[in-house]
Amino acid sequence: xxxxxxxxxxxxxxxxxxxxxxxxxxxxxxxxxxxxxxxxxxxxxxxxxxxxxxxxxxxxxxxxxxxxxxxxxxxxxxxxxxxxxxxxxxxxxxxxxxxxxxxxxxxxxxxxxxxxxxxxxxxxxxxxxxxxxxx
Amino acid sequence: xxxxxxxxxxxxxxxxxxxxxxxxxxxxxxxxxxxxxxxxxxxxxxxxxxxxxxxxxxxxxxxxxxxxxxxxxxxxxxxxxxxxxxxxxxxxxxxxxxxxxxxxxxxxxxxxxxxxxxxxxxxxxxxxxxxxxxxxxxxxxxxxxxxxxxxxxxxxxxxxxxxxxxxxxxxxxxxxxxxxxxxxxxxxxxxxxxxxxxx
Numbered sequence: 605x606x607x608x609x610x611x612x613x614x615x616x617x618x619x620x621x622x623x624x625x626x627x628x629x630x631x632x633x634x635x636x637x638x639x640x641x642x643x644x645x646x647x648x649x650x651x652x653x654x655x656x657x658x659x660x661x662x663x664x665x666x667x668x669x670x671x672x673x674x675x676x677x678x679x680x681x682x683x684x685x686x687x688x689x690x691x692x693x694x695x696x697x698x699x700x701x702x703x704x705x706x707x708x709x710x711x712x713x714x715x716x717x718x719x720x721x722x723x724x725x726x727x728x729x730x731x732x733x734x735x736x737x738x739x
Numbered sequence: 740x741x742x743x744x745x746x747x748x749x750x751x752x753x754x755x756x757x758x759x760x761x762x763x764x765x766x767x768x769x770x771x772x773x774x775x776x777x778x779x780x781x782x783x784x785x786x787x788x789x790x791x792x793x794x795x796x797x798x799x800x801x802x803x804x805x806x807x808x809x810x811x812x813x814x815x816x817x818x819x820x821x822x823x824x825x826x827x828x829x830x831x832x833x834x835x836x837x838x839x840x841x842x843x844x845x846x847x848x849x850x851x852x853x854x855x856x857x858x859x860x861x862x863x864x865x866x867x868x869x870x871x872x873x874x875x876x877x878x879x880x881x882x883x884x885x886x887x888x889x890x891x892x893x894x895x896x897x898x899x900x901x902x903x904x905x906x907x908x909x910x911x912x913x914x915x916x917x918x919x920x921x922x923x924x925x926x927x928x929x930x931x932x933x934x935x936x937x938x
Contacts, residue, residue, distance in 0.1 A: 606813075607775065608775070608810045608811075608813035608814050608817060609813050609814075609816060609817035609820065610817060611768060611771055611772060611775075611814055611817060612813065612814040612815060612816060612817015612818040612819075612820065612821060613817045613818070613820050613821040613824065614764070614767075614768060614817075614821065615765075615768050615814065615817065615818050615821060616817065616818040616819070616820065616821015616822045616823075616824070616825060617752075617821050617824070617825050617829070618756070618761050618764045618765055618768070619761075619818075620821065620822055620825040620826060621752070621753075621755060621756040621761070621825055621829065622755070622756040622757075622758065622760070622761030623755065623837050623838065623861070624761065625822070625861075626837040626839075626861050626862065627837075627862060627863050627866055628837040628839045628843065628847075628854075628859050628861075628863065629837055629839065630924075631839075631843065631846075631847070631928060631932070632839045632840060632843040633924075634921075634924045634925055634927075634928035634929075635842070635843060635846055635928060637839075637840045637842040637843045637846065638839065638840045638842075638843065639758070640758050641758075642758075643757075643758030643759065643762060644758045644761045644762045644765070645762065645898075645902055645903070646762065647758060647759055647761075647762025647763055647766075648761075648762040648763065648765040648766050648769075648902075648903050648907075649762075649766075649902070649903065649906045649907055650762070650766075651762060651763040651765075651766035651767075651907075652765075652766040652769055652770075652903060652904070652906070652907025652908075653906075653907050653909065655766055655769070655770045655907065656907050656908050656909075659773070664774075666773065666774050666775065666776045667774055667775055667776060668776055670776070672773050672774070674773070674778070674904075674908045675778075676910065677895065677905060677910050677912040677913060678895075678912065679911070679912060680912070681915055683893055683894060683895065684894050684895070684901075684912050684913075684915035684916040684919060685915055685916075685918070685919045686893065686894075686919070687889075687890050687891070687892070687893030687894025687895070687916065687919065688890065688894045688901070688915065688916035688917065688918065688919020688920050688922075688923065689890070689919040689920075689922050689923040689926075690886050690889055690890030690893060690894075690919075690923060691886065691887055691890030691891050691893075691894055691897060691916075691919070691920055691923060692890070692919060692920040692921060692922060692923020692924040692925075692926070692927070693883075693886045693890070693923040693924070693926065693927050694882070694883040694884065694885065694886030694887035694888075694889075694890060694923075695883070695887060695898070695920060695923070695924055696883075696923065696924040696925075696927040696928050696932075697878065697879045697882055697883035697886065697927055697931070697932075698866070698879055698880055698883025698884060698887065699862075699863070699866065699879075699883075700883075701781075701782075701887065701897050701898040701899075702781040702782040702784070702785070702887065702891065702897050702898075702899070703781040703815075703818055703897075703898070703899055705884075705887075706781070706815045706816075706818040706819050706822065707818050707819070707821060707822030707825075708822060708862060709819055709822065710818065710819035710820060710821065710822030710823040710824075710826070711822040711823060711825070711826035711827075711861075711862075712823070712826065712827075713862050713866065713867070714868070715866060715867050715868050715870070715871065715880060716880075718871065718880050718881050718884065719880050719881065719883065719884035719887075720884065721884070722880070722881040722882070722883075722884030722885040722888065723782075723785050723884040723885065723887050723888030723891075724785050724788055724789055724792075724888060725884075725885055725888065726785075726884065726885040726886060726887065726888025726889035726890075726892075727782075727785040727786050727789055727888040727889065727891070727892045728789050728794055728798070728801075729885075729888075729889055730800070730888070730889045730892040730893050731786075731789070731794065731798045731799075731800030731801055731892070732798060734800055737893065
């Protein structure tokens with residue numbers, strides 16, 4: 605179990621030390637005034653594509669001995685576009701997406717408890733409205 | 740000798756991490772989780788927390804066994820620890836600073852948010868309990884959180900699930916989601932934030 609905590613600690617270090625958890629960096633990204641955030645996301649994707657291609661070509665197995673399979677996401681448009689847009693509004697307002705929120709809480713910015721409760725409320729609201737939303 | 744080495748390691752890690760270190764390491768996090776049999780996705784934790792708090796009895800969307808999500812909650816808990824350790828013991832000589840570009844400093848001052856080049860705090864002053872004394876603070880912190888929680892579940896993932904895991908697996912839906920993230924972010928950055936400052 606503790607292995608997941610270690611992965612989380614690594615994630616916390618990466619996003620804190622690269623400043624991706626900073627409101628100012630998110631603002632800078634949306635103003636296209638620095639390559640930094642695009643470099644982080646872009647190189648993560650590039651490295652990720654290589655990793656996924658190797659996993660598929662070599663049939664890499666996970667720790668339990670089963671082949672690693674990555675599920676295809678359902679091929680629709682609206683949920684991704686509207687949901688993504690809504691997420692983008694929140695990301696740029698608070699300057700933190702979910703992982704940085706946990707990291708900043710740990711860094712002592714306890715006000716993110718308010719964000720956490722609000723995010724859980726938003727998630728619950730989605731659960732309630734889900735049957736009526738276009739997907 | 741050994742202590743000296745450790746101090747040097749600490750100094751090395753305390754430097755700001757460049758993008759080409761952070762990006763590939765994020766891919767490594769994704770791979771390690773795949774290797775452990777899971778898909779990287781932090782926002783799923785909000786749903787798991789809702790389920791654990793009793794939402795599973797109120798709504799079908801939360802009828803999941805939250806214990807299956809324990810691994811993900813532990814990743815989030817690790818991120819809390821990581822944030823604590825990085826910010827308390829690995830800050831280096833420059834301290835808690837966001838090294839944003841001069842252009843960004845100029846833009847911020849233009850919209851009424853006064854910041855000094857080289858002295859931008861990691862988290863801005865208004866993202867605090869004091870910020871909640873103003874409606875703008877509520878909009879940014881609570882409003883932001885609400886929209887993030889709603890949008891992430893609606894889109895089926897956040898920055899980790901779509902931008903990193905999804906695009907790495909060349910998923911077209913994730914590309915649509917990421918385009919959505921940017922449309923939302925650009926809208927707020929260009930049309931909403933200028934209305935909020937100064938406060």
